[in-house]
Amino acid sequence: MTGMHIRMPPGLRAASLALMVAAVSIRGALGSQGDPPDDKMRTVTITAEVPPQVGTVYLTGNQPELGSWNPHVFAMSGAGPKRTAVLHLPLGTQLEYKFTLGSWNREALGPSGAVPPNYHLSVDRDEQVSILIPDFKKGITALLDDWKGSGVLGRLEYWTNFPSKFLVADRNIEIWLPPGYDDNPTNRCNVLYMQDGQNLFDPRLSYTGIDWGVDKAIVRGMKAGTLPPLIVVGIWNTEQRLREYSPWNLGTNYARFLMDELMPQVNEKFRTFTGPQHTAVMGSSMGGLISFWLCWKHPDVFGSAACLSTAFTWTGHRDSDGQVPLIEHEIASAAKVPRGIRLYFDYGTGGFDADCEPEQNSVNAWLISQGLKQGEDFVVHRIPGAEHNEAAWRARLDLPLNFLFGPTPQPQIHKP
Numbered sequence: 001m002t003g004m005h006i007r008m009p010p011g012l013r014a015a016s017l018a019l020m021v022a023a024v025s026i027r028g029a030l031g032s033q034g035d036p037p038d039d040k041m042r043t044v045t046i047t048a049e050v051p052p053q054v055g056t057v058y059l060t061g062n063q064p065e066l067g068s069w070n071p072h073v074f075a076m077s078g079a080g081p082k083r084t085a086v087l088h089l090p091l092g093t094q095l096e097y098k099f100t101l102g103s104w105n106r107e108a109l110g111p112s113g114a115v116p117p118n119y120h121l122s123v124d125r126d127e128q129v130s131i132l133i134p135d136f137k138k139g140i141t142a143l144l145d146d147w148k149g150s151g152v153l154g155r156l157e158y159w160t161n162f163p164s165k166f167l168v169a170d171r172n173i174e175i176w177l178p179p180g181y182d183d184n185p186t187n188r189c190n191v192l193y194m195q196d197g198q199n200l201f202d203p204r205l206s207y208t209g210i211d212w213g214v215d216k217a218i219v220r221g222m223k224a225g226t227l228p229p230l231i232v233v234g235i236w237n238t239e240q241r242l243r244e245y246s247p248w249n250l251g252t253n254y255a256r257f258l259m260d261e262l263m264p265q266v267n268e269k270f271r272t273f274t275g276p277q278h279t280a281v282m283g284s285s286m287g288g289l290i291s292f293w294l295c296w297k298h299p300d301v302f303g304s305a306a307c308l309s310t311a312f313t314w315t316g317h318r319d320s321d322g323q324v325p326l327i328e329h330e331i332a333s334a335a336k337v338p339r340g341i342r343l344y345f346d347y348g349t350g351g352f353d354a355d356c357e358p359e360q361n362s363v364n365a366w367l368i369s370q371g372l373k374q375g376e377d378f379v380v381h382r383i384p385g386a387e388h389n390e391a392a393w394r395a396r397l398d399l400p401l402n403f404l405f406g407p408t409p410q411p412q413i414h415k416p
Contacts, residue, residue, distance in 0.1 A: 044087045044121065045128045048076065048099055048108075051135060057083045061097030061118075072102040093123040099133055104207055105140050108133045115209030143204050144172070150202035153215040154179045164261055166253040169238040173262065175270065176201060176215060178222065178229040188271045189231045190278045190405055193258065193302075195245065195287030197234025199390050210390045217397040226406040233266055237287075245286035247293040248316060248326050255294055259301055276303030280404045284308040284393050288345075295341050304342040306400030308393050309352075312359035325359055337370040343378035344403040346396065348386025357382070379403060 050057055057076045060066050065087065067073030076083035076099075089095060096118040099108035110116035111134055121127060143149075147156040159173040174197050178189065199206040200214045214232055221227025235258070243250040267274055281302045283291040288307035295305035315323035345363075347356035364380060372378055381399055386392040 040091050041088045042091055042093075042123050043126045044089055044095065044123060046076075046085045046087070046097070047128070047130045048083045048133050049081055049130070050083060050133045052081060054136070055101060057133075058100045058102055059085045059097055060100060061095060063087070063089065063093070063095065066097060071100040071104050071107075089123045091123060095121040095123055097121075099131070099136075101136050105137060105205070107137050109135045109137060114203070115206075137204065140172075140205075143202065147202065150204060150211075152176070152201050153219045155182065156201060162262070164257045166256040166261070167238075167240070167244065167250065169240055171238050172236040173197065174201065174234040174236070175266065176232040176234070177270070178218060178231070180229065181231075181271075185271075187229070188273050189229050190280070191231045191233060191266065191272050192404065193233045193235065193263075193279070193281045195235060195237065195281075195283030195291060196241075197236040200232070200234045206390055208390045210394065212390060212397060213394045214397065217394075217401055221398065221401060221406060226402055228405060230405060231266075231270055231272060233262070235262070242286060245283075245290040246314065246316065246326075247290060247297075251290055251293055254290065255298060258294070259298065263301075276300055278303075280304040280306065282306040282308070282400060282404070284310075285388065286311045286314065289314060292343065295343065296337055299338045299341045303340075304344075304404050306344040306404055307346075308396075308400065309347050309356060309388050310345060310360065310363075312363055313355055327359065327363065331362065331366045337367060337372065339371060339377075341377070342403070343367070343372075344381075344400045345378065346381035346383055346399065348383045348388065348392055350385050351387035351389075353383075353386060353388045353392075 046059060048057060048059075058072050059074045059076050060069055060071050062069065065074060074085065076085045078084055087095075098118060100106055107115055111132075113135070115137070119129075119131065121129065137143075141160075144158045144160065147158065150156075155177045157175045157177065159175070161170040162173045163170050181187070181189070194200055194214070199208075200212045203209050203211045205211070214234075218227055218230050218232070222229060238244070240250065244254045245251065266272060272278070276299060279302055281291045281294050282305065283289075285308075288310035289312065291305045292307045292310060295302045312327045313325050314327070315325055317323055345360060347353050347360055349357075360380065364374060364378075367378055368374060374380065381396070383392070383396055386396065
């Protein structure tokens with residue numbers, strides 16, 4: 001994820017040679033067809049050995065000709081067990097890459113059966129690299145049918161291809177029910193709505209191979225007596241994620257989808273407490289931004305929000321250089337924030353999270369000017385060293401859960 005907190009695959013880092021790469025991307029693409037590179041370019045040949053009868057294999061990574069992490073742009077050549085990609089890259093490029101079958105749901109797996117970290121290569125000479133890929137992620141349908149294979153505590157129910165008249169793309173919805181829910185037919189639960197649902201429970205579905213461990217954190221709190229049983233509704237993101245999670249783009253449509261289409265069905269199907277005092281929303285990065293906005297603009301529906309590594313730096317553009325964050329326009333317009341809502345914020349100091357603090361401080365001052373009290377109406381946690389990824393959010397998940405639903409404000413942070 002960039003400093004603007006756009007969701008990207010794991011391990012992506014801002015490339016110091018971004019301008020150089022942009023300048024040569026067309027030349028590099030031509031070079032991949034066989035044109036010789038100049039003396040400042042190097043040839044990297046990547047060969048992947050894949051299982052039999054695998055379809056088109058795509059190479060994706062942090063270079064423009066690899067789609068800048070788009071999983072279905074650069075098809076490797078070959079149709080048998082060996083697939084090849086030839087890249088011509090500037091000397092000094094720090095290459096990161098992965099393999100897919102065209103989507104992140106079909107990402108290559110490592111020998112352990114888990115999603116491996118990004119492959120890294122420092123391009124300082126011509127290179128030939130060979131990678132053995134024992135398997136790829138199974139299709140979504142197979143994984144959803146095998147939800148118990150995720151090791152989840154409690155029970156998961158999936159609503160696939162959930163439609164909306166407010167949004168273009170259908171999406172999957174997952175509903176997590178706590179242990180004991182099915183054994184107590186009269187009990188009702190508070191409800192937590194969470195963005196980026198595919199990253200919450202099943203590591204096989206998560207972008208990074210590490211899920212948030214939401215089930216583990218809630219069960220841990222239930223056993224400790226710090227959390228009541230909760231129902232969690234995870235809303236999967238789509239290719240429209242940036243627009244849907246932006247309050248200044250499709251965020252208003254996304255809100256209508258949640259409130260008018262999804263929530264009524266959840267409340268009808270499951271034993272929920274309703275009302276803002278029983279309903280919270282949570283997300284990270286752009287998901288944190290839309291969660292804040294949902295609570296801010298719809299306090300009669302969402303009484304509290306947890307916003308992790310919030311993308312308050314969002315300008316509406318992937319390249320934020322020289323752009324003013326859109327939240328600053330809200331602050332400058334003297335936008336009002338309702339009393340009575342409860343807000344949790346946090347951010348790390350490592351990686352892309354290091355960019356969060358200035359805008360978070362600006363938001364803090366704005367909330368205080370509206371009469372909200374820091375430490376009561378809203379809290380802010382600065383997590384030293386924490387980076388912008390699922391592992392970091394998993395490690396501190398007890399903090400927002402207890403703020404939203406429990407009496408203990410600062411439980412211990414757990415490692416994934």
